[in-house]
Amino acid sequence: MDKSGVFVGATVGSISVFIIFSIIFIIPENTDETTIQMQKQIDENELQVQNQINEINDFISEESKTLSLTEIFEKAEPGVVRVNTIRNQTASETGGVGSGFVFDKKGHIITNAHVIEGSTKTVVTFLDGRSYNAEIIGMDEYTDIGVIKVNADLKLLNPLSLGDSSNLDVGEPIAAIGNPFGLSGSMTSGIVSQMGRLLPSGSGYSIPDVIQTDAAINPGNSGGPLLNMRGNIVGINTAIQSTTGEFTGVGFAIPSQTVAKIVPTLISEGEYKHPWIGISGRDIDPDTANVLGLKDAIGFQIITVVENSPAADAGLIGSDKMIVVEGREYPTGGDIIVGVDGMDVRKIDDILVHLQRVKTVGDEMNLEILRDGRTTNVTIILQERPNWKYKDTSINTPTKKFF
Secondary structure (H helix, E strand, C coil): EEEEEEEEEEEEEEEEEEEEEEECCCCCCCCHHHHHHHHHHHHHHHHHHHHHHHHHHHHHHHHCCCHHHHHHHHHHHHEEEEEEEEEECCCCCCCCEEEECCCCCCCCECCCHHHHCCCCCEEEEECCCCEEEEEEEEEEECCCEEEEEEECCCHCCCCCCEHHHHHHHCEEEEEEEEHHHHHCCCCEEEEEEEEEEECCCCCCEEEEEEEEEEECCCCCCCCEEEECCCCCEEEEEECCCCCCCCCCCCCCEEEHHHHHHHHHHHHHHHCCCEEEEEEEEEECHHHHHHHHHCCCCCCEEEEEEEECCHHHHCCCCCCCCCECCCCEEEHHHHHHEEEECCECCCCHHHHHHHHHHHHCCCCCEEEEEECCCCCEEEECCEEECCCCCCCCCCCCCCCCCCC
């Protein structure tokens, strides 16, 4: 009996491809022709396997290839569009200008919700100058994501690939493409300044898990793509922090991880239902920790619990009185959240990022809380976030953000 085997392996990065096969056969005595045929079959199998490995290696190499800024622009520009809107019935009104990018071959375009909100007419202009009226498919003001659709020439629909924003690192180079001040097809570059920012919004709820960048973003960039150095989308440019209305070095983008979660539902249902807890409060700072007798300045103190909310149903407790220390008021008596689903909570951002990334309406969420000096666990059932702004009148403070 003669045994022949072939082992071929290829490893690129963290991906390993192992193909092992063996051929066992019996060669009768004095059958040279049979032996030759068997060996030929083995050689053909070896070649086929090697070709498959080469194809896999080429694909992985292409996907992980770092591009120059010029190459990124050439790759992404055909998929970036200009979005013009008119917000009344007067034809002479110029309306607003924003950006967007092609999501799929069906004509879906992704932009910011604030770009198209209230629009009575939306027009999308492609790279070659051709324009099409767009239909608003869905909007989510809580993440500032909007989806519109055009019935355009298929040759113009060049979808951009979504990358994974969770793999971004602070300091990593990125690029932004859009239409600042109506200047179509403009590109800027910078770095990821920070991850997981909490961005205030006009919806009454903050947008969690936002990317901060120093790539120049100006009015008109809203809705355009933020790209990594492989030319994949890692965010939607959405806002800047500025007292003048122009870029001052701090821009924000909705992460692609959020886009991947929200957009399919916007396309199929026109809206996305966000889960919420039903609390307001404050992060524990060193002064508050000292007043409350806490060892560490970590956690989120509940000040108000909304009636009939998931928090109320689970029995969470808000602050019931105020004390004054050195002229500063401190709420006391409320539960302090120090953990969520087994993860430590340093501040409210940790809870909101967890909600945004992995939770949906109807899910359970386990909170570890500190109450009267003791740690206990409370399970809440997440409900749909109400579409209203809640004014806190239980204590003498301005309108608060609820989560």
